[in-house]
Amino acid sequence: MAIVELKKAKKSYGAVDIIHDVDLRIEDGEFAVFVGPSGCGKSTLLRMIAGLESVTAGEISIDGEGVNHVDPSERGVAMVFQSYALYPHMTVKENMSFGLRIGKRPKAEIDERVAVASRILQLDQLQDRRPSQLSGGQRQRVAIGRAIVRNPKVFLFDEPLSNLDAELRVATRVEIAKLHESLGNTMIYVTHDQTEAMTLADKIVVLRKGRVEQFGPPLELYENPDNVFVAGFIGSPKMNFFNGTVEKSGIVRVAGAEFPAPFSAKTSQPGSLVTIGIRPEHFDRDATPDATIDVLVDFVEHLGGTSFIHGRLADGERIIVERRDVGDLKSGKSIKAGFKMKDVRAFDAAGLRIR
Numbered sequence: 001m002a003i004v005e006l007k008k009a010k011k012s013y014g015a016v017d018i019i020h021d022v023d024l025r026i027e028d029g030e031f032a033v034f035v036g037p038s039g040c041g042k043s044t045l046l047r048m049i050a051g052l053e054s055v056t057a058g059e060i061s062i063d064g065e066g067v068n069h070v071d072p073s074e075r076g077v078a079m080v081f082q083s084y085a086l087y088p089h090m091t092v093k094e095n096m097s098f099g100l101r102i103g104k105r106p107k108a109e110i111d112e113r114v115a116v117a118s119r120i121l122q123l124d125q126l127q128d129r130r131p132s133q134l135s136g137g138q139r140q141r142v143a144i145g146r147a148i149v150r151n152p153k154v155f156l157f158d159e160p161l162s163n164l165d166a167e168l169r170v171a172t173r174v175e176i177a178k179l180h181e182s183l184g185n186t187m188i189y190v191t192h193d194q195t196e197a198m199t200l201a202d203k204i205v206v207l208r209k210g211r212v213e214q215f216g217p218p219l220e221l222y223e224n225p226d227n228v229f230v231a232g233f234i235g236s237p238k239m240n241f242f243n244g245t246v247e248k249s250g251i252v253r254v255a256g257a258e259f260p261a262p263f264s265a266k267t268s269q270p271g272s273l274v275t276i277g278i279r280p281e282h283f284d285r286d287a288t289p290d291a292t293i294d295v296l297v298d299f300v301e302h303l304g305g306t307s308f309i310h311g312r313l314a315d316g317e318r319i320i321v322e323r324r325d326v327g328d329l330k331s332g333k334s335i336k337a338g339f340k341m342k343d344v345r346a347f348d349a350a351g352l353r354i355r
Helices: 042-050 092-102 107-121 136-148 166-183 194-200 218-223 228-233
Strands: 004-013 016-026 031-035 057-062 077-080 154-158 186-190 203-208 211-216 240-246 251-254 257-260 273-278 291-303 306-312 318-323 334-339 345-347
Touching (some): 031 042, 042 203, 077 136, 166 194, 186 194, 228 240, 228 273, 228 345, 240 318, 257 291
16 A cells, blocks of 8 residues: 655656646545546556656655656556456466566465455456456456556556446446455546546546646535536536626626525625536425526436436526426426525636635
């Protein structure tokens, strides 16, 4: 187990900066997840920690020791790739033990480590099969097992579930969570799937264009995002955003509706433009809402126990309202969506949260 720390870590390709002065500390035994849109630098950052990408500036340390110039094999990390990277001509046991055999570890030690990893991942009965005889989920478990037998300080996962179907993703995600619980190692996981991030992480790192937008526990990011980007990226469906104007009486006007400003009057002066954010599930949760807005229904998405109402406000802005009972609601109808002010988030003109 180990603390992973980045201080002003930077990665450039020529004149193009990919990672910008990242400061980050992942505590011993934490499960940290890097999320962000495609091209934001999350895999590059992971590869920098692994030693597969050099660091242009700044420092990366593992367990208190700088590793900028340490070979990947000497960093005490093990990486699980998206593509499994298994040798097709080797059996499960041979694939799992390959690194130890190359390192000339004693046969008894190799057998014991493979046996332990196989029990953890339920691969006992598959030892003599080759990758072509395994399902996608089984192949990924073998790749994880190959990492476990190395007994690393830090596990690195680079979108390990992206090649699996929906059912296998859920099952393997649960296995990874159980693995972290049983081993207790520091784990760093890259994904574009925020469901994986929310369910697996102790801490989430939200990246955009090579910069850390916010770092913290999943519910903290969900309930108190630092800015519009994080608020819109974390959550599915994402947070609703409405353009508002601060009135002189401390009232915010949104699409013709008026309600008390959900922030201090000192924060924004009358006439200031603000962005109001409300999550779909925060509508209609209380029989006595603080405010309501009119919604013209475009489409109702039924998902069994709940439904998502896709609609528009008076000014044409899009909105999604979550409800458990919509009856025979059809497109073209109008509804009132109520909410409590405590559930409202507000952002200034620069996109930074002011409440």
